[in-house]
Amino acid sequence: MDFAALGLYVASFVGYTANLYRDRRWIGRVATLLLILALVAHYDALLERSRIIHAIPYDDLYGSMSLFAWLVGVTYLGLETYHRQRAVGSLVVPFIIFWMVVAMSVAPASVLREPRANGALFALHITIGILAYAAFAISFLLSVIYLVQNRVLRHGKPGLAFWRFPALDVLERMSRSSVWVGLVALLIGTSLGFVWEHRLTGRFAIADPKVLVTLIVLAVYAAYLMIVRAPAWRGARAALVCVCNFGIVLFSYTIVNLYFTNFHRFF
């Protein structure tokens, strides 16, 4: 099923790219439809895996990355529908494809390991946490597109893609929406983690490096949402802040998970 999903993601990417260059509504609709089908197929693959391990598949690198890719797709689809903008699909979908390919390349060949039985609250904590990372990843992509578009507008020779990508104002609004999704998800996910831990141990592990970095992530994205309200910070500066913030997210998702915490190391 993974291969079917991957094939549909690739087809969707082709559709989004064709839509960018041809600017025909029906091509864009087909691309969106293909993305929906890819997400359904991908969901089916995740579900199949869940049935085997009797849990949401986040417990190894493969499952975690695959779930992340799926949530990026779902979040992007929500943004596309809300902002009625398809042009950035040609850059977001390759990002999903990249994570899918990486996930598939590290997929365990042997029988899947069952995760520790931590209950529904824990599963929700992790899933919502990954959703937050997916939303931050999209805001990062949108901010990078903003910075490139801004540079082309000021100094470059605008090509066809320049005229077809959303306006800077629209890119900023999309990025802001994505950060809102991420921030709310991270807030809920972290709270659920605290509740779960308190139920289990009767205390809060505030000193865990993962928790500390997560609180920093919450703070920097909250700061981003504050500064984009000030006209003097809106634009390229805000986009740059968003790009830098994602650096902390990556740090939290990779280095912290692998080297600094035992509590949050799942693979």
Place this chain on the structure above:
Amino acid sequence: MSMDSIAERNDAAPRGRVAIALIGCNHRTAPVELRERVAFTPEQAVRAANELCQMGVIEEAVVVSTCNRSELYGVTSESGESTPSAMVSYFTDFHKLSPAELSGRLYRHAGPEAVRHLFRVASGVDSMLLGEAEILGQVRDAYNRALENGSTGPVLNRLFQGALEVGKRARAETEIGARPMSVALAGVKLAERVFGELKGHSALIVGAGAVAEQVVEHLRLRGIGELRVVNRSLVRAQELARRMGGEASDWANFENQLDQPDIIVTSVSGSEHVLTRAIVERAMAARSGRALFVIDLGVPRNVEPETEGLYNVYLFNIDHLGEIVVQNKKAREAELPRVKSIVEEHVAKFLAWQSSLEAAGLLDAFRARLDAERRSLLAAHFANLEGLSENERARFEKLTEDLINRIVQLPSARLRQARKLRRQLEGLAALRELFGLDDAPNESNGDSDDEAQS
């Protein structure tokens, strides 16, 4: 006109040879002074089409008239070889010009060349501004006017519907119309790249100039909110504001107004900068750093170039915009081969349809000729064979009729199905001549009668 009646006209395709004729002039063949004189108003276009049909010069007519071209499209029967000349005479008389004034200015196309010309026009490759979008709407308007007026018929209906399809495909499948081609539109499109929709945004026009007015026109089309005009002469500013649908402001108050607009268009004559970096810096502080888009159309420049470095200030002068227009022009030119291929595809499609009409007409004529020969032959023989009963005569009639049906059946099927064969026959003219299908019926009947009697 209802769709049913249009369909009815399309179905009632002529079964015989028809030729498309075109005469006209455009920006390549005639200067603007002459184009102004030969332009048709919509009412004149309808009248001209009617008169051409009523006079019998052509059977169907459409007049396409824009600021860059005036063209008459007509359908003639095969006997109308002098039609283009008659169309030229009408064109000259209609505009009260002497033939000498139009000498060398008019082009004439017939058949495939006329079809190709219209398809090129609709696709925008024949326009002064390569790939411009307006021409497709103008062709559509011209056709719809003629259609409502009833001066079109099956051939021109098919031709113009094909042209509209070519125009749509050229714009949808290629980039011929994708990028702005005028300085004014490029400026406004760039502003859209910053703000998205311009509805609700405000603009300040500083000074007056033809290009600035074009910019305002594009801004208005995009629903710009507030529009203010500032000029050294308040009277001139008021006049411009009235024409542009904005408000005029005093020049002395100009600097205090910079905190409001999102877009500033400057077009002031003079050697000093109207907007210096210091002024814009103060304005940005007053507007809390909100993005400002400045289009400097002045030569020499009205805005100090160092202003470009200010955060959230987007400054484009006439050279920047000119460069973008040149880039876009090159990009559109690179699309020409793809547009030409769409045009050729539709020309071939139209000619195939036209050939199928001719094929049907030829077979009808061939059958009619054979039938006439049969009747003539039978009449002559029946006169000599008095002993034949009514039944026997009827059987003879039936037998000869079946024979003709069998003779016609095979070529009929082949001509209708084999497009390649129709092309090889080159318009079927040779076949018509071979079988004498264009001759008067009595030319050959005489011989048959003589033979039968002998």
